Structure formats: C-alpha cells, structure tokens
Amino acid sequence: MSAKSVFLYDTTLRDGTQGEGFQLSGLDKLRIAERLDAFGVDYIEGGWPGSNPKDVEFFQEAKKLELKHAKLAAFGSTRRANTPVEEDPQVALLLAAETPVVTIFGKSWEMQVTEVLRTTVEENRAMIHDTVAYLVKHGREVVYDAEHFFDGYKDSPEHALAAIEAAAQGGASCLVLCDTNGGTLPSEVEEICAAVKARIPNTPFGIHTHNDCELAVANAVAAVKAGGTQVQGTINGYGERTGNCNLTSVIPILQLKMGIEVVPQLDKLQDLSYFVDDVSNNPHFARAPFVGRTAFAHKGGMHVNAVQKLARSYEHIVPESVGNARNILVSELSGQSNILLKAERLGIPLEKGSKEASAILKNVKELENEGYSFEAAGGSLEILIRRELGQYTKPFDLTEYHTSFRQYRDGHPPVCEATVKLAVNGTPELTVAEGHGVVNALDLALRKALLPFYPEIAEVSLVDYKVRILDGHDATAAKTRVLIVSTDGHRNWGTVGVSDNIIEASWLALVDGIDLFLQRRKAAN
The missing domain is CATH 3.30.160 (Double Stranded RNA Binding Domain)
Structure with a gap:
C-alpha cells in the first residue's frame, strides 16, 4: 500500500479537451499520457470510450503504453434508467477499454434526477450502486464522480449523501465530490467535505472543481484540508467554460506549502506545463503562478536590489523548485541592480556605481521614454550593453x-x-x-x-514578429514598436525597434537580431 496521503488524478485528456481552443489528436493524447506518467501523476483519465471514435482508438493504442507509475482510467456514466447494467452498451464499452480503473459519474442533485434524467430518486441510487458493483465484480478499481454534489447538497443534504453512499456500498474506491458549476466557496467545500467524512468514514473521498469563480485551486485545497485524498484537475487548468482545477498550481501548493508529497520531481513542473501547451498548439500563459514566464520576474529597482541580497524577500518559493527561474526585467522602473544582474547573466563584468552602469541605465530609461521596451527584447539590451562597454564591432x-x-x-x-x-x-x-x-x-x-x-547567418531565422501601436490617438502617424524573436536553432533572442514608420521600426529590430548573433559568434571565437 502506498504511503501517499493525496493522489493526483489528471483529466486533461478528457475534461481538458472540453475547453474552447484545446484539441488533441489520438497521438497527442498518447504523448501527454506518457509525459504525465513520467512526471508522477497517479491516475490518467484517457477519455470516454462510448462518446466518440477517437477515444475508442486511444484506448486501443493505450494498451501498448508501458506506464511505470500511473493507472489509466476510462470515463463513463452509470447505467441508463430502467436498464439492467449488463445490457447497457456504454458500460460494456468501459469494460472493453481494459483499463485498470473506471471512473463513472452519476447524479447527486435531486433536481437533476427528476428534471434531467426524468427518473425517481430510488432508481438513481440503484443506477449508481449497480454500475459500481458490476464494474468492481469485473476486477476494476472504480472511482465515482458525484456530479453537482455541492449544489445537490445545498438543496438537500440527505439526498446528496444517500447518492454517494450508494456508490460506497457498491464498492467504489473513492467518492469524488464535484463542484460541476464552479460556484461553491472554499468555506462551503470544507464544511460539506467534513459532513461527507462523518457520514461515510470508511471510503476515501476526493475533489473535482471548476474555475468559474476563480476558486478551483482554493476549493481543492479546502477539500484536502478536510481530509480529501484525491485531487482531480488538468494541466494548465484547461477545461469547459473557465476551466478546471489547475494542477500546475495545486501540485506545488500541496507539496511546498502543505508538506504533502505528491510527485517525485517537482522541478519538472514547468517543462510539463509547456509540453502540454506546445502539443495542443496553445500559447503559454506568461502570468501563470509557479510556471509562468513572469512568475518570478522583478522589475522595480528596489525589488531587484532586495532580491539580489535576499531572494525570499520578494519570492515565496525558490523558482528552481518548480523548474522556473528568476527573471530580471529592465525598464524605466529599473535600478542599477537590474542592469548588473542582466550583465552578469551575459558574462559581462560590470561594477555597481561604475560610470558604465550609470550610462547604461540612463540610456535604457531614455529609450523607454521613446517607446522602447526591453522586457522581451533582451537581445537589443545586450547590444546596448556591449556598445557602452566597448565590446561591440560594427558588422x-x-x-x-x-x-x-x-x-x-x-x-x-x-x-x-x-x-x-x-x-x-x-x-x-x-x-x-x-x-x-x-x-x-x-x-x-x-x-x-x-x-x-558572414555565411554563418544562414543559421538564423525569425520565429515571431509582433507590432504594437504606441500613442494610438495619433492614428496612422502613431509611433510603432516592433518586436522580433530570432533563433539559431538552439537559442532564441528578442530584439526591438521603435519609429513612427513601421518599416524603419522593423529594420531596427531586424538588424539588432542579426547583429547580436554576429557579436556572440565573435565573442565565442
């Protein structure tokens, strides 16, 4: 028996794909499943075998996966009303998927039972019990998702508790309480979870939350505090409407803030986050907690100075613990500390209080006042520093x-x-x-x-080109800022140009991009 106290259940491949703009091919799902397993997720929900041909095909191919840690789960519903469980084709497909775990959902809200299913409370409980018991009889570990549990409990506590009690009596390994509409508060979650634990003490319970009130992660944490042992969610919070509980946030909270070890290598978290974004062809959310590019970005000069002396003065965790890194931004808010740290990362020695440092800072602030931005244009900043220090040769x-x-x-x-x-x-x-x-x-x-x-510039290509209009009230005469990202296949760098002529702004950014490549090559040789 595992000593873990909280288990991670990932539903990116099923619930995540219900989100707008998040689509996965069968091959994508297999690749993500392997990556989740390597990261240390305990359960991977692959999809609903009865809902579409893609998921049927996925489970056929998934049989060939050599998962080292995670258990694969097929998802489906209870048997239909007034239908023997052994005659329900959807239940048969769940068994045909041949996964070690089957997760089924059923109704917890009396209104849903009578108005949506159009059946009786007694038949709903029988549907839950029969389906769980049938799957357990066929050797499956059964996770029961209690749909709309919190709304159902608030309407009728006895009905909601009796519904999940039927799943427990059928042999479910975990009763997952679902905040399907995403409208429950953390205080309510903790109180209701405590009632569940008191009523059904011998069956573990878990939590499945949606983010409609921006509380999915907070509600998951509240459930764990109340004794929950399984947390369901998706990587990067993908899911229907505003999304599901974001595992890339809740995992480090559990492990770093609450002392509950849930994965063996937390420092692989950002890599996993970026991998799922890349495979699904979605942009990375720069401001995502823990894994976002700006999660540990420092811009104000006083903040940077403090971080340089004592990192935890402005950082709640060590960035590297989740695979991220500190990012020192350079802007009109910068102090010399920003410039010094940037130069240090470039391998350029620069002393605090030196005339060179002061001149660079003055130059940066003047250029920012003209519309330049060096936050995503570290390449242009590097050129600026090299010029000021006399380490620049005009190509x-x-x-x-x-x-x-x-x-x-x-x-x-x-x-x-x-x-x-x-x-x-x-x-x-x-x-x-x-x-x-x-x-x-x-x-x-x-x-x-x-x-x-310079034949070596054949290695350089452009990977991104962005235009921003500054001072839009000037209409077509407005100043334009162009950001270009270049790559040599191993490293990316951003350069910037500003002008009231978009072609001139583009030219400045283009030249800096090639210029920097040549300067680095020369310095390396």
Missing part, C-alpha cells in the same frame, strides 16, 4: 535601403520588393529581394547582402 555600414509594394490591375499577384545597399569593411554590396510582405522582403535582402561576408 556593416548601411548606405541605403528601399522598399516598394506594387499592386496590379491585370490579375498579376502583388509584388513586395526591397533593395539594400551596404558595405562591409569598405566592400560595397547591393541586393534586391522579393518577399511575401515588405518586412519579409527587407529581411531577405539584408541577409542576401550579408551572406557573402
């Missing part, structure tokens, strides 16, 4: 560049063209390129001009 001299866009009336496709004229060590180069847009054409022309002198 080329620009003579001129020109862009054009021609629209034809005879059906000929539009043409975007850019011309770049520059010199490298006194040697002139003139190139012309066509692209899918003006900025793309400019990028191609610049690379074409530099390749004869």
